[in-house]
Amino acid sequence: MSATTYGWLVLAFPLAGSLVCGLGFRGLPGRSAGWIATAAIFAAFVSAVGALFMLLDHPAEERELTSSLWDYASAAGLDIKLGILVDPLSVFMCLIVSGVSALIHLYSVTYMASDRGLARYFSYLNFFVFSMLLLVLAGNFALLIVGWAFVGFASYALISFWYRRETATKAGMKAFVINVIGDVGLVLAAFFIFREIGSFDYLEVFEAAPETFAVNDGTAIAICVGIMVGAFAKSAQLPLHTWLPDAMEGPTPVSALIHAATMVTAGVYLIARTHSLFEVAPTAADIAAFTGLATLIFAASVALVVTDIKRIIAYSTISQIGYMIVGVGIGAYAAGLFHLMTHAFFKALLFMAAGSIIGAMAGVQNIDRMSGFRRALPFTGALLAVGALALAGAPPFSGWLSKDEILVFAAERGGFYWIFAIGGYIAAAMTAFYAFRITFRVLYGELCMEARELEEGYLAHSEPANPLTGEPEDTEVGFPGPGHYIAERATPMKIAMAILGLLAAIAGVLQLPGLTDAIDGFLEPTFEDSPLAHVHPATSSAYIGLAVGAAMAAVGIGLAYYLYVVAPGTTDRIRARARAAYAFLSHKWYFDELYDAVVYRPLIAVGSFANSVVERVVVDGLVSATVGAVRGVGVLVRDAQSGFVRAYALLLIAGFAALGLYFLIAAS
């Protein structure tokens, strides 16, 4: 089979799985929906591996294969095909998406087992994977937008999965609205591209871009800004990041899959995919990189103070995607995608570990309540530590190598690109600190009640309640199921976490500076036309960068160790001392409040003005004036309608007589 056939199979399995789980939910007993969905994603992963091998059979310069099933539209110079592009970049993304998704499906089979909406959950989850794969495999901008919007919908459906929980439905709406803002940007960019180049097809557009646009041409920048709006909304970058922390209302495996490992990296993929456009508009690429830098520092600073375990990891995701955006913004495409891959592993792992801890806490998510799980959760604790080490960039874990590749590339480009390297390393220390803030607080310290019970063999139970507001809930459909699960007692969760832990630890060997070059080499055909393709940091500077990164990680971890293990309670004093800074950070730099003041309140004011003045006074006034006029005239003429038939007849005859008389006089 050819690579494109495997490409279509990659799409077909999740779609089939989604339909089977969604339509057949009545006939699927127990956990079978979960197993069907998991098998579908595994099949997609196997197909992606098949596509990889088929692609590797081709010589490097012929690794761009397209295939089209049929024409969507072919009229007036517009030719939109239902076509896929199988090239190193899309296969790379397919492998990550389907691979990580398969493990998270496996984890979900246990984690969601007691939920009453199991088939719906797996149908949505499979649909999400299908949409994401469609997004990365699409061969033109039209199909990309289709996948883009599908992914947004899947995210909405899964955030609001517990649809009787009001906070969850509101978070879903917020995510959807912000994603639609991004969709608009992307659609506008596609229109501009079609106007200037006359095609939606990736290969045609990217080939024509350097000839069509002068460097920093206004239209090219407009196109890139449109693409960036789409990318930033999906990837939760400033200023469109506010939906991602709220998206943690969804089930934990969903947070792991969609809001950490795959969907939110779509923006990174998009910028890497359209790199030919960003290279003719270097200003736009710089804007992207600066936005990434601002986001990564902002999100890391917020993650220092948030207390909800899932939201800490969510801010960490925003921050890590900031690194990737910096990478693809400055031209380190392969490095950005390498970080995308390692981040998918360790962030999915961290969420899975968090899910297991939340299970042990019977649904509580506040890390202030957690402590001393070291002996009660040995497996989860160990993998939490592995994930945290990879996130912190401690050697020799994967995050250490992937993050530093981006930052060293920034330093290599010199000039003001040094800012990215410096900012990135500072944020790396913050990252290490908050990663170990979670780890130390959860694992060390005095045993909390749940940890003590678990050491005696009892899993904590509590009345079901909304972890955010504390509202009481039941366990019927639309709310989380009654069961709580920890990895120690569930083999599927254990397998998924062990594989991800292994990958998070060792995936770095694919890209050891000076030794291995697997990712760069594999992605080279996609990026070889880039003028920055020849920029390669020297091996020596790469190792200097790695040393700095390791030092930063050590600083962050050491500080966290001091504050939370050696001298717990210091943080309370710091908090009391720097109250203003703490309030600023714990309100997430007041972004929600800012949007509330700048967008929400003015719109509400406009709305109530429209209601009280435009609607009540102007529109209602016009309507009542018309009614009044008609009624007034009616009062004047109603006396003529006496109801006497004979009077009507007299008027009729008199009228005709008068008319006849008039004509007689006029004729004479």
Next chain:
Amino acid sequence: MDLTWYLVLSALLFATGAAGVLIRRSPLVILLCLELMLNAGNLALLAFARANGDEDGQIFALVVMVVAACEVVVGLGLIVAMYRRRLPLNVDEMRSLRG
């Protein structure tokens, strides 16, 4: 024959009918008077047709008869309905449509 006599007769019939419509209160008689007016018109049409020597007027008279027949159907239907509902057979008392 002189056209004038026909027209005079027609005018007399029409005036009789119109006077009947205006004066009488019984719907039945009003209906009869309406028929009289229509037939006055018919007579004029026929007289003109004859005087001019073409058939248009005669055809027109036939159409008027059809209309008159329809009108009688509706009118008599109304009167029968009024009778059945025990309404007064007096147009001056049927005034519910007054403004």
